[in-house]
Amino acid sequence: xxxxxxxxxxxxxxxxxxxxxxxxxxxQAVIGLTMVxxxxxxxxxxxxxxxxxxxxxxxxxxxxxxxxxxxDRRPRDPDDTPRWQHVAARAxxxxxxxxxxxxxxSGWWFNSAANAPLVWFGLVKVPGLTxxxxxxxxxxxxxxxxxxxxxxxxxxxxxxxxxxxxxxxxHDDVLRRMLTGVxxxxxxxxx
Amino acid sequence: MKPATRxxxxxxxxxxxxxxxxxxxxxxxxxxxxxxxAFTGSYQGETFDGRFRRFDASIAYDPADLAHAKFDxxxxxxxxxxQNSERDQAALGTDFFDSARFPRAHFVTTAFRRAAxxxxxxxxxxxxxxxxxxxxxxxxxxxxxxxxxLDVTARLKRLDFGIGGGQWADTSMIGxxxxxxxxxxxxxxx
Numbered sequence: 001x002x003x004x005x006x007x008x009x010x011x012x013x014x015x016x017x018x019x020x021x022x023x024x025x026x027x028q029a030v031i032g033l034t035m036v037x038x039x040x041x042x043x044x045x046x047x048x049x050x051x052x053x054x055x056x057x058x059x060x061x062x063x064x065x066x067x068x069x070x071x072d073r074r075p076r077d078p079d080d081t082p083r084w085q086h087v088a089a090r091a092x093x094x095x096x097x098x099x100x101x102x103x104x105x106s107g108w109w110f111n112s113a114a115n116a117p118l119v120w121f122g123l124v125k126v127p128g129l130t131x132x133x134x135x136x137x138x139x140x141x142x143x144x145x146x147x148x149x150x151x152x153x154x155x156x157x158x159x160x161x162x163x164x165x166x167x168x169x170x171h172d173d174v175l176r177r178m179l180t181g182v183x184x185x186x187x188x189x190x191x
Numbered sequence: 192m193k194p195a196t197r198x199x200x201x202x203x204x205x206x207x208x209x210x211x212x213x214x215x216x217x218x219x220x221x222x223x224x225x226x227x228x229a230f231t232g233s234y235q236g237e238t239f240d241g242r243f244r245r246f247d248a249s250i251a252y253d254p255a256d257l258a259h260a261k262f263d264x265x266x267x268x269x270x271x272x273x274q275n276s277e278r279d280q281a282a283l284g285t286d287f288f289d290s291a292r293f294p295r296a297h298f299v300t301t302a303f304r305r306a307a308x309x310x311x312x313x314x315x316x317x318x319x320x321x322x323x324x325x326x327x328x329x330x331x332x333x334x335x336x337x338x339x340x341l342d343v344t345a346r347l348k349r350l351d352f353g354i355g356g357g358q359w360a361d362t363s364m365i366g367x368x369x370x371x372x373x374x375x376x377x378x379x380x381x
């Protein structure tokens with residue numbers, strides 16, 4: 001299984017980044033939406049700490065993924081893709097990258113302005129971004145964190161919807177090549 | 192020697208004796224605007240600083256007369272500020288300071304002594320969250336003209352006073368040790 005992507009499929013590394021980050025985003029959404037409604041207990045404190053640790057992990061993974069992308073190609077879109085779909089796909093992917101960078105950053109920013117602790121999985125102390133408590137920044141950062149999250153949800157509906165549409169309606173390799181890295185069996189064609 | 196001169200000398204001697212006599216520990220006024228009552232605790236492995244913005248301190252102190260020194264301090268618990276509004280709110284709640292039931296903490300000294308290394312130590316009792324316990328302060332007094340600065344430090348254990356017991360007793364999340372440091376600017380009172 002090649003690490004690098006080819007003209008027709010995603011490499012193992014790109015797929016690894018994609019699905020690990022996807023899973024972490026899902027976990028983050030569940031934790032984030034749950035923790036804010038919890039009563040003030042040690043369990044809540046642990047939930048917040050976990051949310052922050054996973055968020056920093058996502059940020060690091062996205063940066064690594066972008067760095068890897070500079071060395072890796074991306075598979076071609078299916079040949080019969082209309083131009084507007086190329087453009088829409090590129091725009092959505094770019095926006096997704098920006099959001100999955102901006103959401104953890106805004107969370108970190110909020111945490112810094114709230115003067116809350118930040119220790120990655122209890123192991124590594126992470127410095128603040130604001131130079132201490134700042135109620136005004138705190139409010140802006142929280143609003144950004146929440147708003148960007150809901151924009152992400154909307155774009156993920158598009159992203160997942162498009163992937164399913166490719167798979168079930170167009171019957172092309174767009175989803176399969178991200179799932180397995182293997183182009184649809186060509187046995188039918190060669191036989 | 193003329194009698195008048197003798198009288199004058201005696202008067203001078205009496206005055207000298209009077210001024211050399213140990214004065215009673217001096218009463219000081221506290222300049223609240225330049226005084227702080229702060230503490231350092233730890234939370235999730237990080238230290239954090241907090242302070243009580245309102246407290247009253249009555250200070251009688253003369254380094255040459257420790258026997259008559261006395262500190263009496265009352266702290267307005269609700270004036271807590273740890274530069275984190277969520278934390279402040281939680282800290283004043285029933286699990287921690289419970290400021291609704293225990294709005295004030297009170298510290299009063301019982302005795303002052305000088306340690307072998309010359310450091311002044313004050314023994315006293317602290318009443319916090321309804322619990323009274325002995326607490327020792329280290330005292331650093333620096334006179335400066337008519338004024339003086341007083342720096343005191345104490346090490347407490349939050350669980351001794353039931354601050355965050357029960358489900359919050361886990362000291363790996365909230366450290367047990369808390370260092371309290373007071374910095375007071377003292378003004379000569381009258």
